[in-house]
Amino acid sequence: MANIIVNGKNQEVTLPLTLVDLIKLNNILQPDMVSIQVNEEFVERSEFETFSLKEGDQVDFLYFMGGGAF
Amino acid sequence: MYDFTEEELNRYSRHILLKDVGVEGQERIRAAKVLIVGAGGLGAPVAMYLAAAGIGKIGIVDGDVVDLSNLQRQIIHTTPDVGRYKVESAKETIQAINPSVEVVTHRDFLMANNALDIISDYDFVVDGTDNFPVKFLINDACVMAGKPFSHGGILRFEGQTFTYVPGSACYRCTFDGPPPAGAVPTCSQAGVLGAIAGMLGTIQAAETLKYFTGVGELLTNKLLTFNAKTMDFRKINLKRHDRCPLCGKNPTVTHLIDYEQATCDLASHKASNK
Amino acid sequence: MANHVLDITNEHCPMTFVKTKLKLAQIAEGDTLEVLLTEGEPLNNLPKSAKEQGYQVLSVTHVEGPVHKVIIQK
Secondary structure, eight states, X not given: OEEEEETTEEEEEOSXXXXXXXXXXXXXXXXXXXXXXXXXEEEOGGGXXXXXXXXXXXXXEEXXXXXXXX | OOOOOHXXXXXXXXXXXXXXXXXXXXXXXXXXXXXXXXXXXXXXXXXXXXXXXXXXEXXXXXXXBOOGGGGGTOTTSOGGGTTSBHHHHHHHHHHXXXXXXXXXXXXXXXXXXXHHHHHTTOSEEEEOOSSHHHHHHHHHHHHHHTOOEEEEEEEBTEEEEEEEOTTSOOHXXXXXXXXXXGGSOOGGGOOBOHHHHHHHHHHHHHHHHXXXXXOSOOOTTEEEEEETTTTEEEEEEOOOOTTOTTTSSSXXXXXXXXXXXXXXHHHXXXXXXX | OOEEEEEOTTOOTTHHHHHHHHHHHHSOTTOEEEEXXXXXXXXXXXXXXXXXXXXXXXXXXXXXXXXXXXEEEO
């Protein structure tokens, strides 16, 4: 088991784990549109499948928030 | 120098008393020109607080009329305003709060062919809009024109905001383009707790005032996000990226774009009211 | 270095401090401001507030009756 930080909170995960795996694990909303930073570096969407997380990584999921209602 | 009337000294006394503002800060607020895009959920609290603060000139861009469903959160409009143009209703409220504010109404929608022209007259822009295409338009126009702005978005119970000044991270540094038109939340999800608009809009108003008075640190290179369900507030560090399609080393976005607007039953119902 | 006078004996708090701050913003660095105020709230608050906000309070003296004088240096 390894510890990573997701959106500011500790999360225990089993490595190896890619960003795509983490998205599924956390039931992320807007999986096709979410933006991800790992250790404050932006990760390209094309690399989500291959990006492998390691112990202590800090992951931030950033969502589109367009507005309240129509 | 610092030519304030007795009435102004009284009106702005709670600003002047602050060590970090004083008459010097109030003078800067009075000289400021702010454009608010959208007289809706976010634009409403922004406009009201900036009017109360004594911002010299407030421009408002909105082509819509007030709808009954707006009143749940767009507190600048009241029941008798239903059916009126939002900019007219907003102007009236602003003047009632503070008659010395100069209000310029732009009864129009911000588009690629008018954005640069409209923003040119202002020192700071506030994004109070509710759709992605225009959020990217505001970002792009402000970055191109070197105008600082406040980005804001809310959805359901959450909100997020950051402030841009030339050289800091822009919207495209994090989200390189708008989501495809078909990927918007379905209408059943397109709700928002009214007070969330107040929570975020007021933060945007505070950032605007901080910009002019120089107080504290702006939310530049930071995304402030909150979840009102838990009242968790977080700041995520952002960076200006070399690969950003707009402000990076090799920009691919070189002109303003009118992206396709999302359609949804609620939106087209609103569109048919015009 | 000039000396200026501000009479706020007819003012109530917080306009007392507001007007003092305004005058201080208008005078030159190093100048002094003689503030005439009344005892009670103005006397209790003004010298303290001025110090808290980084102004130098040189003296607080009684003039006559309820009137006091506070000398502040910018």
